[in-house]
Amino acid sequence: xxxxxxxxxxxxxxxxxxxxxxxxxxxxxxxxxxxxxxxxxxxxxxxxxxxxxxxxxxxxxxxxxxxxxxxxxxxxxxxxxxxxxxxxxxxxxxxxxxxxxxxxxxxxxxxxxxxxxxxxxxxxxxxxxxxxxxxxxxxxxxxxxxxxxxxxxxxxxxxxxxxxxxxxxxxxxxxxxxxxxxxxxxxxxxxxxxxxxxxxxxxxxx
Numbered sequence: 001x002x003x004x005x006x007x008x009x010x011x012x013x014x015x016x017x018x019x020x021x022x023x024x025x026x027x028x029x030x031x032x033x034x035x036x037x038x039x040x041x042x043x044x045x046x047x048x049x050x051x052x053x054x055x056x057x058x059x060x061x062x063x064x065x066x067x068x069x070x071x072x073x074x075x076x077x078x079x080x081x082x083x084x085x086x087x088x089x090x091x092x093x094x095x096x097x098x099x100x101x102x103x104x105x106x107x108x109x110x111x112x113x114x115x116x117x118x119x120x121x122x123x124x125x126x127x128x129x130x131x132x133x134x135x136x137x138x139x140x141x142x143x144x145x146x147x148x149x150x151x152x153x154x155x156x157x158x159x160x161x162x163x164x165x166x167x168x169x170x171x172x173x174x175x176x177x178x179x180x181x182x183x184x185x186x187x188x189x190x191x192x193x194x195x196x197x198x199x200x201x202x203x204x205x206x
Contacts, residue, residue, distance in 0.1 A: 009087075013059060015080040015096070018073070027064040027073060029093055031082060033057060059084075062091040072116050074098075139205075159196055160206045167192045 017030030062084055066072055074080060074096055083095040101119050103112060109127025114120075120136040133140055142149050159165055168191045172184045 009085060011084050011086065013062070013082050013084045015074065015076055015082050016058075018064070018076050020073070021063075024063070029059075029062040029064050029074075029082060031059040031062055031084070033059055033084065059091060062093050064093045064096065066094075072096075075117055158206065161196050161198070161200050163196050165194060165196055 011033060013031040013033035015029050015031050019028050020026075021028045062082065064074070064082070075098075077098060077100060079100040080096065080098045082093040082097075085092045085094065098116075101116070103114065103119065106112060107126060111125040112122055114122035118136055120134065121138070122134050124132045124134065126132075168189055169186060170189055171186065174185050176183045176185070
């Protein structure tokens with residue numbers, strides 16, 4: 001137990017506020033801890049080091065540091081909890097959890113990345129080797145700045161509506177019905193140019 005009465009280095013606290021600290025470049029949390037959940041004003045009067053049964057003490061600043069390579073800004077709710085690490089006067093939060101947004105439909109062996117604002121917006125990596133990217137009411141945007149978006153290892157360019165196209169009809173590439181039979185042509189390759197004016201996938205944009 002330290003001087004402030006903490007039983008352990010790690011403790012579960014309730015998050016009551018979050019903001020981005022531009023100077024420190026991390027998310028700063030405001031929280032309640034070290035007591036039964038109670039009224040915030042009563043907690044201020046009680047003080048940080050008072051008995052647990054009196055009220056929860058207010059933590060004015062805890063630094064949320066997510067895993068390297070992952071960034072998420074939490075939405076503060078009554079069910080948002082944090083695992084806090086107390087290091088002297090510094091409080092660091094490496095883990096957040098909201099039981100109201102718990103993922104309960106994971107398939108065996110599945111790994112999932114989801115939006116903390118809307119859990120139905122997600123990337124699912126499944127044990128059978130498949131992967132799905134799922135939106136919910138919004139677009140899925142793929143941007144390759146300075147590079148290409150490559151589908152299934154392809155190397156050919158895609159044509160879009162209003163793109164210019166050039167089509168070459170080879171010798172005898174056309175078979176046309178005529179009186180008494182059919183006619184083939186052309187006798188020499190013919191190149192046609194124009195633009196794509198219609199067609200294509202109705203729910204895909206490029």
